[in-house]
Amino acid sequence: MLQAVTSANRESGDQPWVGRSIERVEDAALLAGRGRFIDDLGVAPGTLHATILRSPHAHADILSIDVDAAKSLPGVAAVLTGTDVKAVTTSLVVGVKAPVECWPIAMDRVRYVGEPVAIVVAIDRARAEDAAELINVEYRPRGAVVDPLGAIVSGAPVLHDGFPGNLASDRSFRYGDPEKAFAEAPHRFSIDIRYPRNSCTPIETYGVVASHDAGEDAFEVLANFQGPFSIHTVIARALKVPGNRLRLRTPPDSGGSFGVKQGVFPYIVLIAAAARITGRPVKWIEDRLEHLTASVSATNRATTLSAAVAADGKILALDWDQVEDCGAHLRAPEPATLYRMHGNLTGAYDIRNVKIRNRVVVTNKTPTGLNRGFGGPQVYFALERLVQRIAIGLRLDPLDVIKRNLIGAGSFPYRTATGALLDSGNYQEAVARAVEHGRLAELKARRDEARAQGRLYGIGFTAVVEPSVSNMGYITTVLTAAERRKAGPKNGAQATATVGLDPVGSVTVHVASVPQGQGHRTVLSQVVADVFGLAPKDIRVNTEIDTAKDAWSIASGNYASRFAAAVAGTAKIAAERVAGRLARIAASQLNVEAADIVFAKGFVASKRNPENRIAFSRVAALSHWSPGSLPDEAGQTIRETAFWTPPELTPPDEDDRINSSLCHGFIFDFCGVEIDRVTLGTRIDRYVTMHDCGTILHPGMVNGQIRGGFAQALGAALLEEYAYAEDGSFLTGTLADYLLPTTTEVPEPEIFHMETPSPFTPLGAKGVGEGNCMSTPVCLANAVADALGVADITLPLVPARLAELVRGAEPPPPAGGASAAAVRGGDRRLRGEGQTAVKGAPEQVWAMLLDPATLQSVIPGCQRVDKITETHFRADVTLGIGPVTGRYRADVELFDLDAPRTATLRGRATGALGFGNAEGRIMLAPDGNGGTTLTYSYDAAIGGKVASIGGRLLDGATRVIIGQFFTALARKAGGGGAEGAGFSLFALLAKLGSLFGGRR
Amino acid sequence: MTRLKADQRHAVRFSLNGKPVEDEAEPRMLLSDFLRHQLGATGTHVGCEHGVCGACTVVVDGMLTRSCLTLAAQVDGCELKTVEGLAPSADRLGVLQQAFRRNHALQCGFCTAGILMSLDHYLSRHPTPSEAEIRDLLSGHICRCTGYTPIIQAALEAAAELTSSKKETSNA
Structure with missing residues (x-):
């Protein structure tokens, strides 16, 4: 292989494009109403439209489905029930070893409110909905379970016979000598956490357009799916075709995802099945009620976390007991939410002894999946609440307890007890800078002053390691070492990028990163422009994916904050390979050594004699027009596809240590909040967030990710919960019930940066998009706990919940009296x-x-x-x-x-x-x-x-x-x-x- | 008043960004669907179809309107403005749009059309708004990507720029 040349811009002393907040190439179309989201694109003539009839019950047997009236409605092409779908598909694969099926539509039983029961396909959406109303389904309700701990109580209603006692997985882990540490430690602290269900819920809902070619038995699907493309194998298998007969494409624009659009895949199976059965293309766009009720959600989790602690606040051991609620079906890639953080269960701290019990349970709620932060919020809420409890219990400053336990600045790369290899950082320095620039001393004075006036004011802290670029093998930690040996190793994270030069020498870049609004096209144009000595406007980037034509792997997609660290770096590698060849060609034309070649300002030139130069486009086009005149060893420069997977991402070892992610950013947050004594509304007075995400490629976008994550985390902390009644009824089906933060609730966080490049990534960058979803909920909770002086804090911190903490539970209303009085609360009758x-x-x-x-x-x-x-x-x-x-x-x-x-x-x-x-x-x-x-x-x-x-x-x-x-x-x-x-x-x-x- | 039949399509005519448009719609068809799927004006987006998210906001006869809560038949004879009518020409962005781009006030861009319509409408009537007024106005829009502050910043910048350019014009 030819040696790559490094970016000429740096050597020539010019400012590189990387690191600058240039305007986004994506924006002109989006601002002018010319975006191309899935529902903006036309469909083939004759395309049918689907609507889905869903279960009103959380748990019930389906006794009968009468579709006759619906089928006879003019314009209706087909009505599909579970039986029809089963005839052309197989069950989705389940991520644990158990005799359990996972269908995208109910077969003879519904297990959550919103589970698909029938699909109506008609000439337009309105007629399909008319027909759906005429379907008569007879149900026999069963008892429902909605609480993860309630689900594993003996005698609880069982969802799947293959998961006895609703337990899908139960694994215990031990690292170091936790028993000894707990026995010898002077203090033991423990905390019980119920982390609620919520979702980053994008404003664009799911969409799928599918068609089937019966002659070749091949499917073509356009969906606003975001990856990971490991799911492509799940879909193809369910549709009973080899991977090369499932052509999956994504639209040019996607209206946000935050992990959520991974969850469209069961609907890809359903709509593709409908296309096969009707012999026509079928389109389906999800509505908001469907989305909130039944798309996907983050997991809720019950955690008991204990720590063995020395007198000075040093944590000697942790004991985790996590019960993860994945909803009614264990849908791929679950139980990944639980294992994504496995290497990071000690957070930012140097803790060598860890004991873990991980249980995965099913309940009568919507199946879970990817969601920004993915497992991080659940873990850090327990860990960082516990750190505050330790400080209070030992009468120490919470910040001192954090500092006492931080991993030493000289310890990187640092292997955590559970297996993560933390690539780089200087946590002490980051904390010190945040304390200074965020003016902690002044914030403490504000708190003292507020309290002196009788106001409720508190300060919260949190320190978080933000993992990014997932190891595709981490999920196999749910299997035992013996099971893993049998299944074969899974690890790595193949990123890919293609750089092409056309006959006039203009540059095209393609990646399989499937952006959902993050501006990948802009950043890639900067990265590749630097390599070729061009301007970003000279580089055209395409980020649509077409699995039939493009380079991709199971790791492709937009998740685990992998773009900056993995994908952008791979684009650099691909561009450098092409540049290396172009340098050889230019060297022979300019009669200099290849090592003397530099790419700058649209030219390929001699470093020693810049006047000796040739236009980039001319060299770039040569492979098209005159391949015979290329130097023998140069090779073509028309197209180069690079694959890159970091060697650090190894499979779990025999002792269950797993390097679950490649990069580890660091976040230190603190905030001051005031709680209104009358309304018990929480107001954020100041929120300081310090990030070290390695090399920053585009400061504007990095801050955009931080602000966006912060706003979503604020919603999770103060407003949002996917609420269920005890019978499994879903209670938050509109955006008037599931409250999202608006301009009036979200303040501007004070953002600070430190850059410790990752030694493991081509550009030194780490992920940054998910961190505040991990740090902010618990930071706000710690501040509220400080303000109210309470120990147990459950999210979301709505005023009614704080009222219970401060004033005790509300007494029941006086008995008797009014007609039609609704009794809410426990039974909601x-x-x-x-x-x-x-x-x-x-x-x-x-x-x-x-x-x-x-x-x-x-x-x-x-x-x-x-x-x-x-x-x-x-x-x-x-x-x-x-x-x-x-x-x-x-x-x-x-x-x-x-x-x-x-x-x-x-x-x-x-x-x-x-x-x-x-x-x-x-x-x-x-x-x-x-x-x-x-x-x-x-x-x-x-x-x-x-x-x-x-x-x-x-x-x-x-x-x-x-x-x-x-x-x-x-x-x-x-x-x-x-x-x-x-x-x-x-x-x-x-x-x-x-x-x-x-x-x- | 015209009586519409539920099972029939009726002609709907109005002015869209200054140009006359016409097509047929069943009485139950929403304005948002009519704009997007009948007229091909897909810049207006649908996020919730119950009037909370604000993505579908358009201007009807000078009034900010949720197109997902409006029937197509209701706007017969009206003047409509949508996001497609904001830019001075196809290859140029307006002052507000440029401020959005400069401030990274959008990421996925799905909710942006509605926000632009509200701001365009408001700034033409309130040329020197305070941050609190902008925040109050935009509390009827949900954006999941940006955390809002770049949007507020863009709005304030655009307001200042629009005001100063007006002054220059009037001074000239």
Whole structure:
């Protein structure tokens, strides 16, 4: 191989482009409305559109699916259920050794709210949605588990027979001699953490366009998938084709991902299956409700972390007990969230003894996957909360405890107890600079002053090692050493880049990094411009990927902050190889040695005699126009593809030590927060974040990553939680329920940098995009704990939760009374009772309640009522609540009839928007004036979509609908506008059953 | 008032960035879908379809409007401005757009169109806004990439530039 030449710009003394915040090449199109996101691109004529019918239940058997009405709707091409999908696909592979299947659509059982149950394919989206409403699914609900610790309690409902007790994996690890350290240490501190579910939720949702060529049995898919492309193998296998028959492409632009768009892959399988079955291209764009409910989320985790501590605060050993909740299916690449940080479980600290128990459990929630920070937030929340607890317990300054434990500046590269090789850093220096430039002394004075005035003010600290460039083999740490030997080694992280020169000598670069808005094209143009002595505008970069034509590997994609460290460096390697050959060619033309060649200002020149030069484009084009005139040893310069994988990324060793990532940046954060005594809202007074991410390629983009990560972390700390009811109902299905930070909540963090280049990467750069998602949540939590003087802090720090900490739990409301009063909290059932006066004798009212025609006319939104038996009615009702209107089928049965005095009713309703159950008691009594006094009580439960989006609206809507019913019944019964009116048990229960009906 | 039939397509005509446009839509078709999929004006994006994220914001008859909460039929006869109408020409960006590019006020660019529309509308009416006013205005938009502060900075810079160029013009 020819020796590469180094960037001429540096040698010639010119400022290199790398390191400058040049304007982004991506921006002009995006700012003018000319972006090319997946839903902006046209589709082939005849393309069909899909919509997905999803489960309203967290856990239920599917008894039957009636698709006849949907199929017969004009414009509908197909309705696919699990059976249809199973006929053309196989199960997705599962990342642990267990007899468990993982389908992208429910087969005979649903295991989370939002799980696909049927796919409707029609000529347009609206018709597909119309048809989906006509599908009748009969479910038999099962008990649900939503809590990871609750899932492994004996007797808990089991999701998969192949995961006994819902336990998908249980591994223990031991490094050093933790037992001895705990036995001998003077202090032991312990902390229990429940890290919540959340998601970085991009503003663009998932999109897939798939087609199938039956002649070659080959799929072509366009999806806003972000990688890793190891998932390509999972998709191809599920579609039962070899990899070369799954052409996966990505659109030019993607509307953010933050890991989340890895989770589109099950839908690639579904939509590709639909294309195969219909023989037509099929397009699907996810909507926001689908995205929040059922796309993917970060894992929630229950952690118990203990530390053996010396009197001076030195941590001698850690004992981790992590229970990871991966949701209803263990979907690839899970349980990666748990193992991504395995080498980094000692954080930024020099701790040699570590004990770990890692359990992975399944629960009735959306399956988890990639999310910015990936495992880091969960780990650092426990570790850094514990460090603060140690300081308080030993009456030390928290910053002193951090400093006492930091890895020594002279220790790099440093091998952690669990196997990570920390490449470079000077943590002490970084802390010292942050303390000085971030004015910690002044912040402490602010705190003292605020406290002297009786205000709630606290300061939090955190030190974090930010891993980047994942070792593709880290996930195999979940297997035992023996299992790994059997499976063969997995390790490394192949990055690739291609540099091409066209016949006029202009330069094209292609990489498989699949940017999601980070500006890769701009940075690559800087990197390659430096090598060739050109300007960034001379370099055209393409970052779309096409697995049929482009260089890629399983490690390709946009994750684990691998761009700057791995991909940009690989582009440099590819460009330098081409430059090396160009130097040989130019040397022969200029009659100098290749070592004397320099690339600068658009020319290839002699260093010693800069006047002796030739235009870059001329040398660059020679391979096209006159290959015969090239020096023999030079080789072509038309196209060079480089692959690069760092040798440091070795597989887990026999003792389960794993270098889980290549690069390790360092972050030290501190902040001051004030909590309003009345509202208990948390206001960030100052947030200081110090980063050492190695060599900085583009300062503007690095700060952009830090600000963006900080804002998302602020959301995770203060606002965001994917909330579930105990029955598994999903409660945060709109952006009005799942609150994201806005301009009014996000302050500007004070960002400081230090650059300790990585010795392991071509450009010295390390990843930077995920760090604040790891450091900021716990830094804010430590500050809030300091402000309130409390030990147990659970995210998100919403005022209601802080109120419980400060003021104790809110007392229950006074018993009895109001009708239709909703009882929230534990069981979230809706209960109510009431009394009303109706004109007409009890016998008359009784007859009305049992008469289908009367009922149909007085139930709001009622389409029809069928009398199945004397005491069994079935109704179709259409109701709108909040932003959605839907049809429900209600079944109501009457029991304990004592005409015309009392009856018990039991109702059940299901529809596209959810399900409900209700039971009620009604009593009729003569009022002495020829009328009837009607007394009623009900107890109802509700679940499904309406719970996800309408939770806030249920009480109000209940009152409105009951009011409408009484008005109508009164009109019917009394023939006049008398107030009071009547009551139809059936109607109320149909209503309640369908809407306010019970959450069970 | 025209009575529209649910199952029929009706003509919708309006002015889009100063040019007349016309196509047919069912009464239930959203303005956002009409703009994007019927007229091919895909610069306006759809992020939530329930009016929270702000990505789909356009200007209808001088009013900031969520196109995902508006039916296409409602804007018949109106004047619409979308992100495609902001640049002075296809190869040049306007002052606000340039400020966004200078300040790295966008990353993925998906939410950007809506934010630009709100700012363009606001700055034309409030030429010297404070940071607090800009933050208040943009609280109706969600951006997941930038952490917002570069957007605020860009808005303030653009406001200053627009004001000074107006002064120059009036002085001249």
